[in-house]
Amino acid sequence: MTAAAALTGSTPWQNIFASALDLEDIRTAWGAQCAHPYGQDYVANLHPWVALAEIHQRQQLAQCLEQRSGAGSSLPIMALPEIRAWLDLVERPGAVLAGRQLLQVSQVLLGQKRYAAALREVDDALTEWATDLDPSPSLLRRLQQSLDEEGELLDTASAELQAIRRQLRQGRNDIQRFLQGFLRHPDWQDYWQEPLIVLRSDRYVLPLKASHKGRFKAIVHDRSASGETLFVEPLSAVDLNNQLVQDRQTERQEQEKVLRALSAAVGQEAASIRRALQHLGKLDGVRAGLELGKAYQGALVPVGRRPVFALHKLRHPLLCMQHPGQVVGNALALGEQHQQLVITGPNTGGKTALLKALGLNHLMAYLGLPIAAEGQLGYFRQGFAVIGDAQDIHADLSTFSAQVSRLRVVLEQADSHSLVLLDELGNGTDPREGGALAQAVAEELLAVKACTILTSHLEVMKRYALSRAGVALAGMGFDADTLTPTYRLQWGVGGASHGLTIARRIGMPEPLMGRAEALYADDREDWERWEAQREGLLRAAQQAMDEATLARMEADKSAKRLQRELDAARQERERVAEEARSEWQQLLENARGEVRKTIAALKAGRDTQAASAALEQSGAPFRAVQDAVPALPEVGSRGLFLPLRQVTQIMRVDALRQRLQIQLRGKQLWIPLAQFRADAALELPKEKGSTQYASPENHPWRLDLRGQLRDAAWQALCRHVDGAIASGRQQVEVLHGKGNGVLAEMVREFAQQDPRVTQWRMARPEQGGGGVSELELR
Incomplete structure (x- = not known):
């Protein structure tokens, strides 16, 4: 197909687009980077025109492998044999794989094990794939114990095979010793072409010179090409050879039995091996793609949801x-x-x-x-x-x-x-x-x-x-x-x-070029007008850009000026506060001195009336300030929170800052004194499901969650721990009661998930036992 194949043909437009853009050349280079056929199949069967969610999954997998590689944890690069045809075969009843085919299955299982170990080196989204990649330990061990590096059955494949092969080795030794007696017999030295024992038709024979035929009783099994050598079996060795042939037949039958059992074991794991091969193909294909990207200095770029x-x-x-x-x-x-x-x-x-x-x-x-x-x-x-x-x-x-x-x-x-x-x-x-x-x-x-x-x-x-x-x-x-x-x-x-x-x-030629340029100039007149218009548009755009740049610079200057003014105001406020603090300290020291003098005068027995007058005089500065401050409501007073017109109750009073802490909708907040109007006749509303939260400043050791819904209790506990951490506390107590255990379980779950909690335990019996949890904080 050419890069410009007709869209009206039978090929879908997706293939036309990919072909026109040389995607197959990229796919070929990509497949060459794969380590085994499963990765190559993944690359060959991957299609670009899929849902956006699948594209994001592909990119996330590539990013995950790239991060692993950057952290020094790379996937194994190993050649694996193609075994999918063997998996199809062993699922048929009575199918038997050869030793070399079973060896290839064993190599794939070993590859699965190495991939799974590599995935477990890092804890991320790919770690859970290790479970699907783990091969059957018993199958892998059985194959490794049964096959050598060439795919031949080992003696350890079964106890029966081991015994049969021991008998075979003994039989071979016996007949070879027996035949060696013929070769070494002093009267028969000239009978043999060579003093060797030869195997013909699965039987051990001797190379007799044709000229000495009939010198002793023997069975002729073969003749050399020249006819000068006869391969004979002495009649006295027939029983030993027969026994050896029977032992070999028994060995073949046992080998067939072992291979059948191994094939059946592979067949039972065929489905899980196929799933593992899909993972292996995907992992190797994505790894190969990242390796290919290095050849063109590529980067993983996000794909947005919109067509822009x-x-x-x-x-x-x-x-x-x-x-x-x-x-x-x-x-x-x-x-x-x-x-x-x-x-x-x-x-x-x-x-x-x-x-x-x-x-x-x-x-x-x-x-x-x-x-x-x-x-x-x-x-x-x-x-x-x-x-x-x-x-x-x-x-x-x-x-x-x-x-x-x-x-x-x-x-x-x-x-x-x-x-x-x-x-x-x-x-x-x-x-x-x-x-x-x-x-x-x-x-x-x-x-x-x-x-x-x-x-x-x-x-x-x-x-x-x-x-x-x-x-x-x-x-x-x-x-x-x-x-x-x-x-x-x-x-x-x-x-x-x-x-x-x-x-x-x-x-x-110059004359020809002159004529061509003249013809071109005539056609260009209209274009000049368009060019002039374009230049005007470019100038206007540049002017707008310059104006925008100036406006941005002015905004930056204004922001910096405002920041300087804020810093100056903050410094002035701190200076005035420090002066007021010093003045109060001086007044307090002076008052303390006057009180000490008055006490000393009283002890000396002087005029008590004068001492009382001096004490009254020393408190005058403080009374002046107190007279200037409006009366504050008491803790527990009810009234109206003016901005929201809500009935509330005072929890704390801060006379120095002229503010109140109120309880509103299950939360506690500080408000200016001017936003509260006391009214003892008002009734507090009953708030269903509200969270009663006591800040660590009031009750640093215990939070009462009883009667609360689970979600609201979770939020209250989170705020309680926030406040305790901010105030430097290392332990809090949570009162949740015993009840049905929902709140207690919530507290345990919170302690396990929140990294700021180092330890969770139930309180001692005298401190509440199973109804109270104690949390140790970092």
Whole structure:
């Protein structure tokens, strides 16, 4: 399939989009990084067009593995054999696997064990996968005890097999000793071609020279190719060989029995092994994707819920792998202020590569791969790419007709959740007709709010981008002096094609170039007006930006000035408070001195009337202050909280700060004295389910939760611990009663979950026993 396969064919648009953007090249490189076939299958069967929730799951898995790798805990990279066909086989009744096949199963089980151990090294979302990966210990141990490194059965596979093989070894030794007697017999030294014992047809025989045939009674089992050697079995050795053959048959039967039992054991675990293989494939595939991302300096970028994106350092990952460190990154954003982007510029300037980079990075992110960009990706439910030449001689389609055929399908299916990439729109026909068609297509896609990026050399498309709201214009940079592209996207500027400049540098005849430039100048007059309009818009935008910058600077200055004033006011308040504190201290010292003098005078027996007058005089400054302060209500007084018109009761009185602590809706708060009006005739409302909370300042050692709902009691306990921690306390008591045990269980659960609680215990019997919990705090 070409990169521009027709959308009208039998291939779904998802495959067309992926093929046009070279996703299969990325998938091939990705699969090459996998360590075993299960990871390769995961990569091969992964599809980018899935629900957003699944995309987020893929990215979370990749982030989890990336964090593990950064912490020094990596997954094992090990080659595992393909055993899924063996698992299908052992589930059939009576199926038997060969020793090598069972050895491969054992290798996979060992791989499961290593993966599970690696997952348990870090406590995160992947740790629970270790349970599914753990192989059956008994099956793995049984396979390891039964098979050697070549897949042959060991003597330890069964007690019967061990006994049979012991008998076999004894039988072989017996017959070899017996036959050695023939070889060493002094009268028969010349009978043998070589003094060797040979195995023929599963029987031990001797190599007799054909010329000595009949010298002793024996059975001929074979003859050499030259006919000079006969392989004979002495009649006296027949019984020993027969016994050896029977022992070998018994061994084969026992081996068959052991293999059948091992295959049945594997069959019982086949379902769990398949589940483990799915996890192994996913883990290896994601690990391989992160490894591939290092080749193009990729990063895991979040995928938002809306079909909008804002990227910077956007590059084509395949180009990054081919030319490390040389690919230019660009900033590209669409979907918020603009729904369309028209990119212009010279050939080989990077327009098509930028289109493919955008679409390919979105698909890679949907697959859970790192991308060659930074920023925020958007979620598109479908994508369309009309890129490259899709002419088809067999279908009688020219370049232009093939492009129009694909555009028709795009216009039929594109919507506000679509990403549309159109390369060289309107190319392949008369520029005026192609330009008109290109503008009409762009307008249609703009009307349905499809997120569209298109490239074009046509002047009409540049004018369209400058004159239409929601459409942005950008051009690929080009160095006219060196005739080389810069590959940098320049926003707000249409990239020139530089065709005449390039032709002149290459050496086209001067008269011809002069004529071409004159013709081009006539057509450019209208464009100059558009260019002037563009320059005016750019100047206006720059002026607005400058004004916004000045306004921001003024706001910063005002904020700093206000902060300085606040700091000065705070310092002045602290200074006045300190002076008042010093004045009160001096008054208090003076009063104490006068009292001491009066007491001394009384002790000396002087005039008591004068002493009383002096004592009265020393209290005058304090009476003056007290007279100036309005009378405060007493603790327990009822009255009205004026802002909310709620009846409340005074819990505490702060005369120095002229404030009251009241009980309101199960909470305690401080209010200014002016917001309270005493009225003893008012009745306190009964609040069902309210939490009676005593702050640590009043009752630092006990909180009463009896009669409270569980959620309200939890909140009260949390506030109680907050206050105790703030006041530096290391122990609190919670009175919850015995009852049905709900509140007691809540307190225990709180103590287990809150990191500030170091210990929980029931109170001693004299302190309340099972109805009171004691919490030790950090």
